Amino acid sequence: MTRVSWWLVNVLSQTLEPGERDAVCGDIAESGESGGQALRDLLGLVVRRQAGLWKDWRPWLALVIVPFGMWLSLRSVSLGRSYDLNLWIIGNYRAIDPVILRDTGLSVLNGVASLVFRSLLLVGSAWSIGFVLGSLSRRTIPINGTLFCLTLLVGEFVGIPKHHFYVNGAVYSLTLYSVLLPLILLSVLVLLPSLWGMQQGARPSTPPILRTLSWLAAALTFGAAVPAIGFVVLVAAAIWRRGRGETPQFN
Amino acid sequence: MLGEFEYLLIAAAVRLGEDAYGAAIRQEIEGTTKHRCSLGALYTTLDRLEAKGLLETWMGEATPQRGGRAKRMVRVTAKGIQAATAFYDAVTRVSRGVSWEAQRGVVRP
Numbered sequence A: 001m002t003r004v005s006w007w008l009v010n011v012l013s014q015t016l017e018p019g020e021r022d023a024v025c026g027d028i029a030e031s032g033e034s035g036g037q038a039l040r041d042l043l044g045l046v047v048r049r050q051a052g053l054w055k056d057w058r059p060w061l062a063l064v065i066v067p068f069g070m071w072l073s074l075r076s077v078s079l080g081r082s083y084d085l086n087l088w089i090i091g092n093y094r095a096i097d098p099v100i101l102r103d104t105g106l107s108v109l110n111g112v113a114s115l116v117f118r119s120l121l122l123v124g125s126a127w128s129i130g131f132v133l134g135s136l137s138r139r140t141i142p143i144n145g146t147l148f149c150l151t152l153l154v155g156e157f158v159g160i161p162k163h164h165f166y167v168n169g170a171v172y173s174l175t176l177y178s179v180l181l182p183l184i185l186l187s188v189l190v191l192l193p194s195l196w197g198m199q200q201g202a203r204p205s206t207p208p209i210l211r212t213l214s215w216l217a218a219a220l221t222f223g224a225a226v227p228a229i230g231f232v233v234l235v236a237a238a239i240w241r242r243g244r245g246e247t248p249q250f251n
Numbered sequence B: 001m002l003g004e005f006e007y008l009l010i011a012a013a014v015r016l017g018e019d020a021y022g023a024a025i026r027q028e029i030e031g032t033t034k035h036r037c038s039l040g041a042l043y044t045t046l047d048r049l050e051a052k053g054l055l056e057t058w059m060g061e062a063t064p065q066r067g068g069r070a071k072r073m074v075r076v077t078a079k080g081i082q083a084a085t086a087f088y089d090a091v092t093r094v095s096r097g098v099s100w101e102a103q104r105g106v107v108r109p
Helices: A003-013 A018-031 A035-053 A058-065 A068-091 A098-104 A108-159 A175-202 A208-243 B004-019 B022-033 B039-051 B078-095 B100-106
Strands: B055-063 B069-076
Touching (some): A018 B022, A035 A108, A108 A208, A175 A208, B039 B055
Antiparallel strands (some): B055 B069
16 A cells, blocks of 8 residues: 555545554554555445444534525625725824824724724634534544535635625735635634544543633634524525516515 | 345344454355445444444454554344244245245246
8 A cells, every 4th residue: 555545544534433444554564455445445434434423413503504605605704804904004003194084083092902802702703613513523523524524615706805895895806805805714714623622622621610611601602603694694685586577575 | 224235234243152243244144145335324324233232342452464453343232133943034034935046947037
């Protein structure tokens, strides 16, 4: 077997329990089969093991949480717009007429304070959702975690300014504001905290007090997210009906 | 009653005795049946039989041939021997009076 095949075998076998991983990799080494055959064999075992884990209710409940990634993404995109504005104000502070700033109520101090607060809130929400996902999924985290990351990307794709935000069209025609900044914010404020949360949630050794606090934070996050998601669904349904020539109804 | 593959696995483990572990059982099954035995089938069946109390498994020693990795050793329990015996008896009884050689000429594929 080539080194690449062994590397793939090692990566794939990470989804197995440590004891079984050792025995299976040892059996593959001893059998002397080709890389392709070994990978096929191992994949068969991994699929059977993963399928067995889905007999439990917890991975299914975790699957319900996966779409919350979309909400986190949209929150990140919305925050990105505030970042754009505040970065622009900071960058052009000397050139802006102070009267405009006073009349519009914009100030660097208030803007930065609001950004820090909203960013921390988003990081906390992402971590909490990741923690719940990790706690419920544990060994099915490769599947649920991948789906969660995909929903983050879908949310980002749906929400990025070049698709829906035309007010500052000139600003969002720049790659920095339309693509790079939203991606950086998504990675730093959502993806990394949620992956960290997943890792903490999947770890059985997490202290009970931290576990309780995390579940409490997650409950608050879901409490905030569910009405927001409901509102987004209602608006989307109204837009869809309008597109079909029907009268929008919100009741 | 045992399934066909479960019986094969128990029989191979009994034949191997003290040397029964994952790779050896797989080799034994493939050698005698001339059919491939996948890792997935082997390990999920081992788990199932262990859950039924028909065999016991534990982690054995590591060898350089296996890259320093441990073996999953297997021992068939008394209950496992009983179940395999029942399966073998059933197959023997149901096959009594049947000549497969004679059937070859009667039944066309």
